[in-house]
Amino acid sequence: MIKACLLLIAGGIAAQHSRVAPESDLCLFAFVASFLLLISLRTRPAGWLLLGATLFVVAGVRITDKHLDAMFAGDSLLTQVRVVDFPRRSGAAVLMQIAPLDDRRLPPLVRVAWYDAPARPSIGDVWELEVRLKRPRGDSNPGLFDFEAWLFRQRINATGYVVNGTRNRLLATRRATRVDLLRLDFVAAARDAARTAESGAVTAAVGVGVRQAITREQWQRYARTGTSHLMAISGLHIGLAATAAGLLSSLVLGVMRVGTGQYVTAIIIAAAVACAYAVISGLAVPAQRAALMLVIAGITVIRRRQIDAFRILALAAAGIFVTQPVATMAPGYHLSFAAVALLLWLAVRKAQQPLATGPTLRIVNGARQLVAMQVFLLFGLMPLTALFFQRIAFLAVPTNLLAVPLFSIVTVPCTLAGLALLKVWAPAADVLLGLAAHSIDILEKLITQLLRLPVTAGRVAKIEGVIWLVLFLPALWALLPRGWPGRRVALLAVPLLLMQSPARPAANCVDAHVLDVGQGLAIVLQTANTAIAYDTGASFRNGGSMAERVVVPFLQSRGIEHIDQLIVSHADNDHSGGVELIDAELRVAQMLLGEPLRAPAPLGAPCRAGDSWQADGVRFRLLHPPATARLSGNNASCVLLVSTGRHQLLLTGDIEVAAERDLLRRRALRAVDVVVVPHHGSLTSSSAAFVQQLKPRVAIVSAGFANRWGLPKEIVIDRWAAVGSTILNTAEAGAVSLSLCADGGIRKLRSDRDERRRFWHASSEQVGQ
Numbered sequence: 001m002i003k004a005c006l007l008l009i010a011g012g013i014a015a016q017h018s019r020v021a022p023e024s025d026l027c028l029f030a031f032v033a034s035f036l037l038l039i040s041l042r043t044r045p046a047g048w049l050l051l052g053a054t055l056f057v058v059a060g061v062r063i064t065d066k067h068l069d070a071m072f073a074g075d076s077l078l079t080q081v082r083v084v085d086f087p088r089r090s091g092a093a094v095l096m097q098i099a100p101l102d103d104r105r106l107p108p109l110v111r112v113a114w115y116d117a118p119a120r121p122s123i124g125d126v127w128e129l130e131v132r133l134k135r136p137r138g139d140s141n142p143g144l145f146d147f148e149a150w151l152f153r154q155r156i157n158a159t160g161y162v163v164n165g166t167r168n169r170l171l172a173t174r175r176a177t178r179v180d181l182l183r184l185d186f187v188a189a190a191r192d193a194a195r196t197a198e199s200g201a202v203t204a205a206v207g208v209g210v211r212q213a214i215t216r217e218q219w220q221r222y223a224r225t226g227t228s229h230l231m232a233i234s235g236l237h238i239g240l241a242a243t244a245a246g247l248l249s250s251l252v253l254g255v256m257r258v259g260t261g262q263y264v265t266a267i268i269i270a271a272a273v274a275c276a277y278a279v280i281s282g283l284a285v286p287a288q289r290a291a292l293m294l295v296i297a298g299i300t301v302i303r304r305r306q307i308d309a310f311r312i313l314a315l316a317a318a319g320i321f322v323t324q325p326v327a328t329m330a331p332g333y334h335l336s337f338a339a340v341a342l343l344l345w346l347a348v349r350k351a352q353q354p355l356a357t358g359p360t361l362r363i364v365n366g367a368r369q370l371v372a373m374q375v376f377l378l379f380g381l382m383p384l385t386a387l388f389f390q391r392i393a394f395l396a397v398p399t400n401l402l403a404v405p406l407f408s409i410v411t412v413p414c415t416l417a418g419l420a421l422l423k424v425w426a427p428a429a430d431v432l433l434g435l436a437a438h439s440i441d442i443l444e445k446l447i448t449q450l451l452r453l454p455v456t457a458g459r460v461a462k463i464e465g466v467i468w469l470v471l472f473l474p475a476l477w478a479l480l481p482r483g484w485p486g487r488r489v490a491l492l493a494v495p496l497l498l499m500q501s502p503a504r505p506a507a508n509c510v511d512a513h514v515l516d517v518g519q520g521l522a523i524v525l526q527t528a529n530t531a532i533a534y535d536t537g538a539s540f541r542n543g544g545s546m547a548e549r550v551v552v553p554f555l556q557s558r559g560i561e562h563i564d565q566l567i568v569s570h571a572d573n574d575h576s577g578g579v580e581l582i583d584a585e586l587r588v589a590q591m592l593l594g595e596p597l598r599a600p601a602p603l604g605a606p607c608r609a610g611d612s613w614q615a616d617g618v619r620f621r622l623l624h625p626p627a628t629a630r631l632s633g634n635n636a637s638c639v640l641l642v643s644t645g646r647h648q649l650l651l652t653g654d655i656e657v658a659a660e661r662d663l664l665r666r667r668a669l670r671a672v673d674v675v676v677v678p679h680h681g682s683l684t685s686s687s688a689a690f691v692q693q694l695k696p697r698v699a700i701v702s703a704g705f706a707n708r709w710g711l712p713k714e715i716v717i718d719r720w721a722a723v724g725s726t727i728l729n730t731a732e733a734g735a736v737s738l739s740l741c742a743d744g745g746i747r748k749l750r751s752d753r754d755e756r757r758r759f760w761h762a763s764s765e766q767v768g769q
Helices: 002-015 024-037 044-064 147-153 178-193 199-206 216-226 236-253 263-282 287-303 311-324 326-327 331-351 361-379 383-390 396-421 424-451 469-471 471-481 487-499 546-557 579-585 659-664 688-694 714-722
Strands: 076-083 088-090 093-100 110-115 126-134 158-161 170-171 391-393 455-458 507-512 523-526 531-534 565-568 591-593 612-615 618-624 639-644 647-651 674-676 696-701 726-729 736-741 745-751
Touching: 002 044, 002 326, 024 044, 044 088, 044 311, 076 424, 110 126, 126 199, 147 326, 147 331, 170 263, 170 469, 178 199, 178 263, 178 396, 178 424, 199 216, 199 424, 199 455, 216 391, 236 263, 236 396, 263 287, 287 311, 287 331, 287 688, 287 714, 311 326, 311 331, 326 331, 331 361, 331 383, 361 383, 361 396, 383 391, 383 469, 383 471, 383 487, 383 696, 391 487, 396 745, 424 736, 455 487, 469 487, 507 639, 523 546, 546 579, 565 579, 565 659, 639 736, 659 688, 688 714, 714 726
Parallel strands: 110 158, 531 565, 565 591, 647 674, 674 696, 696 726
Antiparallel strands: 076 093, 076 126, 088 093, 093 110, 126 158, 126 170, 391 455, 507 523, 507 736, 523 531, 612 618, 618 639, 639 647, 736 745
């Protein structure tokens, strides 16, 4: 049974790598074939694998088939919608999920941003809104978060924004299900009972799974201390609710002297409460897993059959996969089941050990087991946490040793009791929720103190090559019994994981990455021992920046913690919006500026034509602006020429025709191998003489998809194509990466969107203009 469940899930995970969805006839054939394979014992494993793959693909195609029709992409649509999830504020914007009411132009589920909203929308509100939508699409950068995959597994069929104006109006409130209204009331009660906004947000998450109010800074603290799992409703919450329901029902039935079936009735009530609470909590994967395991265990007890816990866990994992195949794409699915499997494995090992005698020995032994459990989970889950989050939280052991008992004894029981009493005894519920919030305040203070320690978490760079084998060694240390030969050697994997970094370029070579940062520019250059960042992308009015979302995570994934030069071509936001963050997050040795930046951005030296330096056989030379010039705006952009022998790469910022003419007049240019097209392909740049002089083999445009300026302009693209250039646009190709070497020119020219394409990723034609 366990083998069948694992093979079924493995088939679904394998199907996640499919680049093209098969036709419906082929899916039907695969279904029939899988059931035929299941008939024979010899072919049964293949049947389970094929069935799992087919289930995932069919579920995925059903989601993509409901995406926004491309003919409506970019149009302003006035429609009536209902808010179907708790909105989340992000800076000046409110992010919310809406479902249309009787409007066939719109898909079933849409995610929109409403900037400067006149009112705070709430779940259950009915609005008439003017929206502008597109099919799901996200940035595409090597090794970084796949937003489009997240939209896919959330079953979101379109994204966009609300067009501000007088046409937007609220039509009704509280038009939600009874469950959602209960969650809404609980969130309000938790907020009112808490002393701080942070504890109120966590109480809402612990009680009913509403996590939208937890701030980005809170999530970062929880990630660094390994306590993020406490914010998810899982076995602890479901188990306490079911236990309380079972005990209370058993007590009531005992008082009523219901002899026959009392035990069975109590089990049924406990299972029903577990399922009900899972629904109230939003049906996240950990809650589903806990409820499903309780139901399966209850059925086996009622039927007086024995089934080990590992089989129950496998059945729960397979059950969730069959009903929601795309759930296997979420890190939470794998972490939830892996954590329970590890705890069960630990329990089996502990059961084989002799029990301690005497109260003192039992207390000491219990304390040791609590510490051992946290260490066991840290190492056992290390492969998954390193793979999904590129982080090892060393503070997880001491923090959880204090936080888990606090949550188990105070936070969760008080929260559940407050939820149960919310509609029947509001004053008591308020007191209980206040106690829960106070315990969370204590946890926040504890985390703050622990984060002051010199070592809190280790970052894991992108995993390549033999490091994939090293990744799983810490789990082997946790799983193997004591005394196993070479067991302790597996611990050496931890420093190896932290010290490893992706392969660096050879001498006389430079790696260039033109990142996908929407309508902006951010480039990373790397030699054997140095790293240069050229521009940082934009910052957003709703908070955050492309540096936070793309540039810094990319640098960290490459194992880069030190920037030798940060070159900011000029002061426009789409080029300089992330300077402060990069300066704060990474060690920047030197900053070069095309023009002064607005405070509070850090100061830097001016770019001056003629300045040059060399690193690892690669020469870097600034061509513009001239030291004596007094330029501002686009024509102040730093122009950088990167040379490896006879092969060259030119970075142009946003220079316009005037700067291009100056470069030509000074004879600063010659033919190059690669050019980043100036000013995102605008008509203000890429003059015919400039293009003719460069004649690059590859011309790269950094532009946002379907941007409002219509860049790059077709006439500009035609000019570059006319001189024989291969043109790559980040709006369509995602991040563009290449290596330029003295002995071979361009190597490894890659488009990230093409390399990581899956069948749910939209092509440019599908998304529409």
